[in-house]
Amino acid sequence: MTNEKRHRTRVNAGFEAYVSMGDVIIPVATKNLSLKGALLTGCEDCIEGTKCELHLPLSPGIRIVVDGEIVRHGNGDAAMRFTEMDEMSFTSLHRLVTLNAQDPDAVDEEMLEIFQK
Secondary structure (H helix, E strand, O other): OOOOOOOOEEEEOOOOOEEOOOOOOEEEEEEEOOOOEEEEEOOOOOOOOOEEEEEEEEEEOOEEEEEEEOOOOEEEEEEEEEEOOHHHHHHHHHHHHHOOOHHHHHHHHHHHHHHHO
């Protein structure tokens, strides 16, 4: 039996990104991503409870932009829970997670659960 508390598929993804907190912009890298959050490295100034925005450039003109909150910080990593994103960012995030998931069908099932809540 596992003690895993996560309910979403997480994919290992070392993408360069940045977090903005007001006027402060912090370059980070993603360790992993899900439809509901990300684990970030390089966010030493991120403090639990801080509202922020994650910008994940995918290609010129295409980026995922997600509002969220830092929910955990430690060992050089910060966990961000996503709270809001536009439709285009959600579509891009869904594709990114699905393409990198071991079980792409599980990601689609999770998406349906998100929308049913």
